[in-house]
Amino acid sequence: MVHPFRYVHEGKPYYLLWDVESASLSVIDYAAYLFAKKRYATLTPQEEEAYFLLSEEDRRELSEEFDELEKDGSLNAEPIIKEFSKSADEVKALCLHICHDCNLACEYCFAGGGTYHTARDYMSAEVGKKAIDFLIEHSGKRKNLEVDFFGGEPLMNMGPVKEIVGYAREQGEKFGKRFAFTMTTNCLLLDDKTVEYLNEEMENVVLSIDGRKTVHNAVRHTRNGKDAYDVILQNALKMRKARGDKKYYVRGTFTAKNLDFSEDILALNDAGFDQISVEPVVLPEEHPLALKKEHLDKILAEYDRFTEEYITRRKDGRWFNFFHFMLDLEHGPCPNKRLTGCGAGTEYLAVTPTGDIYPCHQFAGLPDFLIGNVFSGIQKQSIRDTFAKNCVLAKEHCKKCFAKYYCGGGCAANAYNFTGSIDGQYEMGCELTKKRLELSLAVAALEKKGKN
Amino acid sequence: MKHIEQVYKKALCKNHETGCGECQSSCQSACKTSCTVGNQSCKQEEKINTIVKKPE
Numbered sequence: 001m002v003h004p005f006r007y008v009h010e011g012k013p014y015y016l017l018w019d020v021e022s023a024s025l026s027v028i029d030y031a032a033y034l035f036a037k038k039r040y041a042t043l044t045p046q047e048e049e050a051y052f053l054l055s056e057e058d059r060r061e062l063s064e065e066f067d068e069l070e071k072d073g074s075l076n077a078e079p080i081i082k083e084f085s086k087s088a089d090e091v092k093a094l095c096l097h098i099c100h101d102c103n104l105a106c107e108y109c110f111a112g113g114g115t116y117h118t119a120r121d122y123m124s125a126e127v128g129k130k131a132i133d134f135l136i137e138h139s140g141k142r143k144n145l146e147v148d149f150f151g152g153e154p155l156m157n158m159g160p161v162k163e164i165v166g167y168a169r170e171q172g173e174k175f176g177k178r179f180a181f182t183m184t185t186n187c188l189l190l191d192d193k194t195v196e197y198l199n200e201e202m203e204n205v206v207l208s209i210d211g212r213k214t215v216h217n218a219v220r221h222t223r224n225g226k227d228a229y230d231v232i233l234q235n236a237l238k239m240r241k242a243r244g245d246k247k248y249y250v251r252g253t254f255t256a257k258n259l260d261f262s263e264d265i266l267a268l269n270d271a272g273f274d275q276i277s278v279e280p281v282v283l284p285e286e287h288p289l290a291l292k293k294e295h296l297d298k299i300l301a302e303y304d305r306f307t308e309e310y311i312t313r314r315k316d317g318r319w320f321n322f323f324h325f326m327l328d329l330e331h332g333p334c335p336n337k338r339l340t341g342c343g344a345g346t347e348y349l350a351v352t353p354t355g356d357i358y359p360c361h362q363f364a365g366l367p368d369f370l371i372g373n374v375f376s377g378i379q380k381q382s383i384r385d386t387f388a389k390n391c392v393l394a395k396e397h398c399k400k401c402f403a404k405y406y407c408g409g410g411c412a413a414n415a416y417n418f419t420g421s422i423d424g425q426y427e428m429g430c431e432l433t434k435k436r437l438e439l440s441l442a443v444a445a446l447e448k449k450g451k452n
Numbered sequence: 453m454k455h456i457e458q459v460y461k462k463a464l465c466k467n468h469e470t471g472c473g474e475c476q477s478s479c480q481s482a483c484k485t486s487c488t489v490g491n492q493s494c495k496q497e498e499k500i501n502t503i504v505k506k507p508e
Contacts, residue, residue: 017456023464032455065453074462093477144474144495180476329460333492336471338464342479360479405464408478448459 002076003402004028004036007442008304009311016438016445020402021077023329024069027445035062040076080335081393088346088381088388091138093146094131095350095361096164098123099157104186104228107219108255108281108289114152116365121353122157128164130374131351136175145172146203148182150350150361155189158197165201182206186220188228190235199242207236210252211264211278218257219289237272249275249323255289256281259298262306269313269320277323280432282414291428300435307439311446325440327406338392341408345371345387359387362413387412390423397425403437472496 001020006013015033017026028036034051037043043051054062069075100121102114115121132147139145147168149161161183168179180203187207198205209232210216217227240248250273254261265278280299283290291299310322332338342348345359352364355374363369372379392398392409410433414426474495 021464022462023460024458024462025460026456026458028457029455035455062455065456068453069456069458074458077462080464090473092473142473146477328463328493330463331494332463333475333494334471335464337473337475337492343477344479347473348477348479411479445459449457 001400001402002036002040004033004041005438006033007307007438007446009308009442009446014442014446016441017075018402018441019075019077020405021079022074023332023405024074025329025441025445026069027449031058032062032065035059035066039066081339084336084339084391084393086336086340086346086388086391088384089138090140090142091135091347091349092142092144093148093343093348094135095148095150095348096123096128096131097151097350097352097361097364098128098149098154098161099152100353101156102151102153102186103156103188103223104153104220105223105225106221108253108283108287110282110362111152111364113223116352118365123160123351123353125160125163125167127351127353127355127374128160129167130355132164132168132171134351134357134374134377136171136177139177143176143178144180145177146180146182148184150184153186153188154183155185155194158194162197180204184208187232187235187239188222190239192238195235195239195242198239199246204247204249205239205243207239207248207250208252209233209236209250209268210254211258211261212267215258215264216252219253219255233271240273247275249273249277251277251279251323253279253281255283256291256295257289259295259302261299262302262309265306265322266309266313269318274320275323276320279324280428282411282417282426282429284417293428296428296431299432303432303435303439307443311443314447324436325443327437327440327444329441329444335405338405338408340391341410342412344412345384345390359383360413362411363416387422395423395425397430401430401434403430403434406437407433 003018003020006015015028015030017028017036031054034047037047038051066075100115105113135145154161165181172179181201182204183198183202184206210220213229216229222228236250250268252264254264258264261278265276268276280291281289285292313320348360350358350361350364351374357371357373358364358369369383371383390412392404395409398404398409410426410429412422414429415424416422418426475492478492
């Protein structure tokens with residue numbers, strides 16, 4: 001599968017050719033773009049006219065160049081894997097819901113204000129340690145294991161976090177496993193001692209902040225309705241400073257209220273962050289903050305606008321990394337990984353404060369997705385088997401998508417929430433993923449060529 | 453080539469024999485790693501994903 005596309009940089013059109021199966025990326029001239037669209041896609045009527053204006057010599061040259069790349073396996077390459085079966089037995093990552101409670105009440109929270117639509121609850125060290133035992137027991141030969149402390153707000157329950165980390169380090173030593181811990185926090189309780197602890201123990205720290213002060217305060221306020229941006233920004237900056245070269249990132253959410261979200265990404269960069277993720281909210285259509293089809297053109301144009309500023313900043317001393325434009329085009333993961341995405345339900349599971357096991361944090365509390373408990377083990381392997389089959393090759397809407405190896409088939413929870421099925425299509429998500437992939441490929445090509 | 457300049461070559465084919473499951477988990481959904489599979493690195497190749505750092 002070949003995907004020819006266009007990106008306009010500083011008013012000048014660039015034409016790109018993306019080979020889906022080999023992941024080779026080329027910058028081509030307009031004649032080659034027309035030729036590629038004629039050979040692999042569909043020309044618009046205007047392009048059809050332009051194509052027929054190409055000289056015989058041009059067409060012969062183009063044909064030879066395309067044939068050479070096809071022969072080399074760099075263009076229109078055959079799929080590497082045509083059939084795929086994933087194991088649903090081993091686990092490598094757990095999301096520990098250390099706390100089903102939160103000191104913020106964000107208007108778009110998918111977790112019902114942190115409680116996951118249940119009673120407020122806090123994970124005990126006992127449950128957490130049992131989860132570590134469960135992970136080690138089910139990890140097979142894998143050496144690199146991951147534990148993400150998640151909430152609600154995990155800083156509201158730091159005692160058990162410290163006990164669990166200590167226990168996991170001990171057990172890891174005993175069983176030859178390496179643990180990488182991550183914490184996602186809203187930063188409100190991030191005091192100096194906690195900064196020091198997280199900096200020491202966490203592989204990655206995820207700091208939630210939405211960008212501009214007005215945007216953040218409009219949707220992320222305390223439980224009693226107060227603004228918290230100033231405190232959160234200062235605490236996040238404190239954490240960022242402590243991290244140095246260690247992994248961290250700030251992550252925000254954009255909603256229907258801030259379709260000019262590039263301003264929020266840039267505001268985070270201006271504030272001093274260089275690892276930034278700002279993501280589209282996922283909410284049902286009836287929610288006032290939901291992104292809807294009618295917003296799509298504006299969102300896509302905003303990504304274009306952002307990309308130009310992104311390219312500029314990356315070369316003028318304000319370099320930063322935007323997570324949705326982060327691609328590894330040289331050493332990325334194997335096709336097996338690309339076909340299965342996040343591994344929810346199989347290698348990745350979520351554990352609630354009571355020890356219940358779900359396919360991922362977004363399914364927590366849904367009775368149909370209760371897999372088991374860390375004390376009693378896996379009770380419904382059939383749920384995991386269903387997730388194991390939910391790969392790119394099994395989804396009709398993925399088969400002809402040029403972004404399939406860079407999204408892994410999308411988020412099962414989003415698909416379930418919008419279609420009632422984990423293998424359904426969350427169309428807005430697909431459109432945004434495709435746009436971001438085109439733009440990130442364009443950025444990669446321009447930076448490689450040094451023409452930006 | 454006159455019309456085509458390849459800037460990245462056949463990365464996907466390089467490591468199709470792995471599938472060891474040692475690479476970092478990815479998640480595209482709320483508040484998590486913000487990673488798509490496209491930005492993971494292969495542990496077997498022991499390559500450091502340098503693209504998250506500002507080039508020297």
